Amino acid sequence: MSFQVTVRPSGRVFSVEPDEAVLAAALRQGINLPYGCKDGACGSCKSKVLQGQFYQGAHSTSALSAAEQKQGYALLCCAMPESDLEVESREVLGAGDFPVKKMPTRIASIQKPAADVAIMQLQLPANERPQYHAGQYLEFILKDGSRRSYSMASAPHLAEKLELHIRHMPGGKFTDALFGASEPALKERDIMRVEMPLGTFFLREDSNKPIVLLASGTGFAPIKAMIEHAIYKKIARPMYLYWGCRSRRDLYLHETALALVQQAAQQGLTLSYTPVLSEPKAGDDWQGRTGLVHQAVMQDMTDLSGYQVYACGAPIMVESARADFTRQRGLPAEEFYADAFTSAADK
Numbered sequence: 001m002s003f004q005v006t007v008r009p010s011g012r013v014f015s016v017e018p019d020e021a022v023l024a025a026a027l028r029q030g031i032n033l034p035y036g037c038k039d040g041a042c043g044s045c046k047s048k049v050l051q052g053q054f055y056q057g058a059h060s061t062s063a064l065s066a067a068e069q070k071q072g073y074a075l076l077c078c079a080m081p082e083s084d085l086e087v088e089s090r091e092v093l094g095a096g097d098f099p100v101k102k103m104p105t106r107i108a109s110i111q112k113p114a115a116d117v118a119i120m121q122l123q124l125p126a127n128e129r130p131q132y133h134a135g136q137y138l139e140f141i142l143k144d145g146s147r148r149s150y151s152m153a154s155a156p157h158l159a160e161k162l163e164l165h166i167r168h169m170p171g172g173k174f175t176d177a178l179f180g181a182s183e184p185a186l187k188e189r190d191i192m193r194v195e196m197p198l199g200t201f202f203l204r205e206d207s208n209k210p211i212v213l214l215a216s217g218t219g220f221a222p223i224k225a226m227i228e229h230a231i232y233k234k235i236a237r238p239m240y241l242y243w244g245c246r247s248r249r250d251l252y253l254h255e256t257a258l259a260l261v262q263q264a265a266q267q268g269l270t271l272s273y274t275p276v277l278s279e280p281k282a283g284d285d286w287q288g289r290t291g292l293v294h295q296a297v298m299q300d301m302t303d304l305s306g307y308q309v310y311a312c313g314a315p316i317m318v319e320s321a322r323a324d325f326t327r328q329r330g331l332p333a334e335e336f337y338a339d340a341f342t343s344a345a346d347k
């Protein structure tokens, strides 16, 4: 039996089939609710259920705590209705601008700018143009049907090929194959099936607020794409980039970040770049900022009430930033946009 879900405050209504999750049903019917991992790990789809019964499927307690469940919150990516529902959720303007497609791609190149980071270029089929919002991600559909998500690292107007920045997670199925730690290794010219574009992490261009861009590790990928897009579109809002890594060699595109600052300045735009190292090594000769990247933002900005924040990378960084910026720096909760790079380890 299917159930009806009404979204508040918009009043939009959609139906959910048996065994279908609320989020999947909404996206299928063109109702663009916010989401990230689609797997109960990141919390981006958390919404209040105002009325009705539902079954909350397996999820991480960091994405939805027992206390939040008691208060009536649900993760819509893994919630199944048991009656008609009324849920409170904002819809994401622009998220449905491009059709979500499955297609074969070819690995055009793999470079290793750091020991545990690969930059992969993917060649699209000849008849496909890259269509996505800077900040969105794709999913690789692996041979066993499992999926892995990676954010596009360049803005669509620059993307003849799709650029991905992939960090090795030792013991991980996909990245062990990419880094040659398991057989068969992934290599140039291999064909990979992808689905794209996905996600609701992209610049909200209907705002005039200054922007904090916060990245940890390969979380720099979608942030880089957003900055390239903002420069291309001459978006005049001040942008403050903070990129946190462990040591100097982990800032795998430091020069690229510096070059973006130059490009922005040439267009009369304001972009600052603050790299932050959490564990600089003795040989790094590092004169810059140290510590946790989100704390560097808090040291520099005492009041975030008039800002938008876009955060991407390690789930712990994203969650700490969300909690501390909203509680201690006055950032409105709805102005914090994030993609947490969750993996099997977070579920």
Ligand SMILES: Cc1cc2nc3c(=O)[nH]c(=O)nc-3n(C[C@H](O)[C@H](O)[C@H](O)COP(=O)(O)OP(=O)(O)OC[C@H]3O[C@@H](n4cnc5c(N)ncnc54)[C@H](O)[C@@H]3O)c2cc1C
Pocket: 036, 037, 137, 148, 149, 150, 151, 152, 165, 166, 167, 168, 169, 170, 171, 172, 173, 174, 175, 176, 199, 218, 219, 221, 222, 339, 340, 341, 342, 343, 344, 345, 346
């Ligand atoms: C929206 C989104 C965008 C992303 N974008 C990027 C990106 O641009 N760049 C990037 O580098 N990453 C990104 N990620 C993360 C990426 O999708 C993968 O999760 C990551 O690369 C690991 O994949 P894997 O197959 O190598 O590891 P997995 O097989 O998923 O394993 C991950 C880790 O968990 C451990 N593990 C496996 N199973 C278990 C278990 N049952 N219990 C405990 N531990 C376990 C493994 O040993 C490994 O260390 C993104 C994630 C999301 C959700």
Ligand code: FES
Pocket: 034, 035, 036, 037, 038, 039, 040, 041, 042, 043, 044, 045, 046, 063, 075, 076, 077, 078
């Ligand atoms: S999208 Fe639902 S928890 Fe990540």
